[in-house]
Amino acid sequence: MGWLTLVNMYGVTKVYPGNVEALRGVNLNIDKGDFVFIVGPSGSGKSTLLSLIYRGTVPTRGHVLVAGRNVARLRWRDVPMLRRRIGVIFQDYKLLPDRSVYDNVAFALEVIEASPKEIEKKVPQALSMVGLAHKASAMPEELAGGEQQRVAIARAIVNDPLILVADEPTGNLDPDTTLDIMDLLCDINVRGTTVVMATHNHVVVDRMRKRVVQLERGMIVRDERWGAYCHEA
Amino acid sequence: MKLRTVKSLSGQAFRSLKKTPSVTSIIVVMACMLVLSSFMLVAVNLTRIGNEFQAGVQIRAFLSPDMPPDAVDRTHAAIQAIPGVASVKYVGKDEALQRLGKQLGENNFFLGDLPRNPLPESFDISLLRAADADRIAAAVLELDEVSDVRYAPKLVDRLVGVLRIFWVVTGIIAVFVLVGASLIVSNTIKLTVFARRKEIEIMKLVGATDAFILFPFVLEGIIIGLLGAGAAAVIVGAGYQGLAKWISSVAPFMPIVTDSGHLGLAIVIMLCFGAAVGLVGSNISTKRYLKV
Numbered sequence: 001m002g003w004l005t006l007v008n009m010y011g012v013t014k015v016y017p018g019n020v021e022a023l024r025g026v027n028l029n030i031d032k033g034d035f036v037f038i039v040g041p042s043g044s045g046k047s048t049l050l051s052l053i054y055r056g057t058v059p060t061r062g063h064v065l066v067a068g069r070n071v072a073r074l075r076w077r078d079v080p081m082l083r084r085r086i087g088v089i090f091q092d093y094k095l096l097p098d099r100s101v102y103d104n105v106a107f108a109l110e111v112i113e114a115s116p117k118e119i120e121k122k123v124p125q126a127l128s129m130v131g132l133a134h135k136a137s138a139m140p141e142e143l144a145g146g147e148q149q150r151v152a153i154a155r156a157i158v159n160d161p162l163i164l165v166a167d168e169p170t171g172n173l174d175p176d177t178t179l180d181i182m183d184l185l186c187d188i189n190v191r192g193t194t195v196v197m198a199t200h201n202h203v204v205v206d207r208m209r210k211r212v213v214q215l216e217r218g219m220i221v222r223d224e225r226w227g228a229y230c231h232e233a
Numbered sequence: 234m235k236l237r238t239v240k241s242l243s244g245q246a247f248r249s250l251k252k253t254p255s256v257t258s259i260i261v262v263m264a265c266m267l268v269l270s271s272f273m274l275v276a277v278n279l280t281r282i283g284n285e286f287q288a289g290v291q292i293r294a295f296l297s298p299d300m301p302p303d304a305v306d307r308t309h310a311a312i313q314a315i316p317g318v319a320s321v322k323y324v325g326k327d328e329a330l331q332r333l334g335k336q337l338g339e340n341n342f343f344l345g346d347l348p349r350n351p352l353p354e355s356f357d358i359s360l361l362r363a364a365d366a367d368r369i370a371a372a373v374l375e376l377d378e379v380s381d382v383r384y385a386p387k388l389v390d391r392l393v394g395v396l397r398i399f400w401v402v403t404g405i406i407a408v409f410v411l412v413g414a415s416l417i418v419s420n421t422i423k424l425t426v427f428a429r430r431k432e433i434e435i436m437k438l439v440g441a442t443d444a445f446i447l448f449p450f451v452l453e454g455i456i457i458g459l460l461g462a463g464a465a466a467v468i469v470g471a472g473y474q475g476l477a478k479w480i481s482s483v484a485p486f487m488p489i490v491t492d493s494g495h496l497g498l499a500i501v502i503m504l505c506f507g508a509a510v511g512l513v514g515s516n517i518s519t520k521r522y523l524k525v
Contacts (some may be wrong), residue, residue, distance in 0.1 A: 055437070077442070084440035094435055111441035113238050155439070 006194050007053055012062035014048050014218075024140040024218040026064070026133055030196060032162075035189045037205050039229055040215035046198035049215065050165050053196065054086045055079055055135050067162060084112055087156030087164040087193075091171035093148045095140040095155075101127065102136040105154045112159065126158040130184060146177030150184065157188055164188060166191040166197040170204065178204060205229040242445070246452035249425045255457050258421040262510060263468075265410040267501050270469045272403045278490050283363075283396045285330050285475060285488050290363040292384040294373045296354040308378045312356055315372045317365035322357040323511025326350045353380070364393045392438065411510060414461070418454050418514030420454050426450060433522050443523050447515075454515030455508050462507025466500040 003136030007030035012161045014023040016200060023045045024212055038046045053062045058072040065071070067085060070152045074082060095104050105126055109119045130150040140148055149169055154165055166185065170178040182204050189195045205212060205228060213220055292392065305323060313323045324332070329352040334341040358373065360366060370382045426433070436446050477491045487525070490496075 080437075080440040082440075083438060094431065094438075096432055096435065107435070108439040110241075111436050111439055111445060113235050113445070116237075159439070171329050232389045 004032055005032075006032050006067055007050075007196070008063070008065040009191055010063045010065075012052065012059045012064060014045070014052070015060045021218055023052075023059075023107070023215075026218070026220055028213065028220060028223070030194060032194055033189070034206075035186070035194060035195045035210040036197070037042075037208075037212045037227075037229075038196065038215065039200070039205060040210055044202075044215040045218040046215055047167055050167050050196065050198055052082065053163065053165050054083055054088050068223070075185050080112075084159055085162045087153075087159070087161035089152045089156050089164070089166045089169045091150070091168040093140075093145075093152045095148055095151055097140050099140075100133060100136065101138050101143070101151050104140065104151055105158050108155045122158050123154075126154040129187075130154045131159065135187060144177070145173050145179060149173065149177075149181055153181070153188070157193065161193060163194045163196060166195065168198055168200065170199065170201055175203065179207075182208060202229040234448070238445070239448070242448045243452060246449040246456065249449065249453050250456060252425070252428075255421055255453075258417050258457050259461045259464065261417045262414045262458055262507060263464040265414040265510075266462045266465035266507060267468060269403075269406055269410045269506065270499055270503050272406050273502065274469070274473055274486055274490075274496075276399050277495055277499070278488075279399055280394060281488050281490050283392055286363070286392055288490065290360055290366060290384070292358040292360070292366060292370050292373060292382055294356045294358060294376075294379045295383075296356070296378055297380045297458045298353055300354075300378050304378045306440060309356065311376055312358060312373055317361050317369050319359040319361045323357075324357060326354055329353070329355060373496060407506070411513065411514070414458070414510040415513040415517065418457050418511055419517040421457065422450050422454050422515045422518040425453065426522055430503045430522055437523070446447055446523060447519055448486045450519050451512060451515045454511035454518075456511065458507035458509070458511030459504060459508075460512070462503045463511075464509075466503050470496060470500060 007028070009026050009028040012023055012026040012028075013021070015021050026045075028049075038049055040046055042149055044160065048057065052059060052071065053066055055071045055074065056064075058064075061124075063070055063072065066082060070080065071082065096107065100105065104121045106119050110123060114122070124133060124136070127136055130153050132147060132150050133156065135143065135147065140151065143151065149172075153169075164185070169185075172179050173181060175232055178201065185197065186208070209226045209228070212222065212224045212229070214222035214227075296308065300308075308323055309323060312318060327350070330344065330350050333352065334344055337344070358369065360369060366384055370384055373379055374382050433446055473496060474491075477489045480487055480489050481491065
């Protein structure tokens with residue numbers, strides 16, 4: 001792990017079928033330990049930019065390097081290895097409704113064939129980290145939205161990822177719960193995990209004063225080290 | 234993949250079999266396999282009949298009347314050396330006359346009045362394959378000592394043609410069975426895959442390999458294929474043995490295949506086909522969902 005920069009994007013353009021241009025010539029570096037907000041209106045390319053990091057998609061032109069590896073040139077069988085180093089959370093949590101909180105988190109370790117011993121050790125740690133150790137046996141439907149997002153975060157961090165990619169993780173949450181989730185993401189960042197988060201939430205971005213990358217029509221129009229949601233003249 | 238993982242994923246496959254309407258697929262696979270195996274067994278029997286017939290196909294080569302006596306052995310050796318010749322039997326003039334006498338039966342009285350034996354010396358040539366009759370006859374005719382050859386080329390051609398057509402039809406049916414039954418199995422697995430698409434998406438996002446995701450679906454497909462083929466094998470096994478016994482009793486001259494080796498081979502082919510149907514079917518249904 002000798003890199004200082006975890007994500008490098010050089011001249012990245014992404015065109016979807018139907019000639020829909022989601023990103024245009026994007027250049028972006030994200031360093032180890034950064035906390036980056038990706039902001040911009042709907043359709044500006046935020047989700048596309050995030051999915052390039054976990055190789056949910058590949059660039060039409062340009063290069064995306066994650067932890068020193070060009071994601072577009074990864075062999076198909078190497079993609080899972082990349083994803084094991086990246087935690088991903090979404091607005092809709094993506095939990096398995098027929099599994100308990102514990103099993104949802106353990107799932108991320110089971111699919112990478114972790115040993116039962118490792119699972120027994122890591123899952124309670126991740127649940128403690130997100131403050132849900134006491135709800136390990138609950139089912140997702142018994143939890144509030146914020147708690148469900150915490151389970152998703154626990155699942156994303158249980159494998160000690162280098163980067164946590166969050167696509168509007170507070171989009172479905174009330175303001176108080178949103179702040180709780182942001183505090184949790186800050187804790188995770190302080191422990192050394194790089195966090196890249198797409199959001200529409202002005203309050204969160206303005207309160208936290210982290211790096212802000214603003215996208216408009218697929219292009220980066222602002223990249224501020226300690227920015228606010230809107231440009232401050 | 235670790236043994237512990239294989240166990241856990243196999244459990245998933247068996248649980249899924251209980252939930253999806255797999256009985257319908259098993260019945261369809263069984264029906265397809267019954268058609269395929271029936272054709273296979275008919276083809277095997279026709280081939281046996283054909284082989285016996287081919288073994289009986291002979292070329293008769295007549296020798297020139299003015300041939301020196303030492304040429305018989307030389308010609309015998311030359312014919313025997315032609316590829317595809319099983320055996321060569323010399324028929325002298327006297328033996329040829331005796332044969333004719335037998336063929337004529339009561340009407341052979343005039344043979345004794347002949348001033349001399351008019352029949353030529355000949356060779357009866359047995360073939361390994363009837364399909365080679367034309368080529369061998371032409372090669373024999375090229376020998377200086379041979380004046381003429383006789384055989385039944387049209388009958389041989391027809392027999393070989395019918396056998397070839399039957400095996401081609403069996404092959405085409407095999408392809409249809411593979412494609413058709415695979416699509417049926419694929420549709421059943423699709424239901425499972427669709428029900429678990431969210432789980433598959435999460436698996437992909439947290440770094441599961443395609444092999445890990447595919448394993449339970451492929452196993453489910455193979456089990457459906459094997460159960461269908463196995464059921465068909467039981468029916469064919471029991472049914473064929475009964476039928477073969479009955480044919481042997483009412484028409485003992487028919488060379489029906491009754492040895493367990495052929496039947497066993499047919500069953501093994503059916504099971505392999507069943508497994509292949511499951512493998513292909515499950516791959517068709519899951520491929521789309523793996524592209525996350």
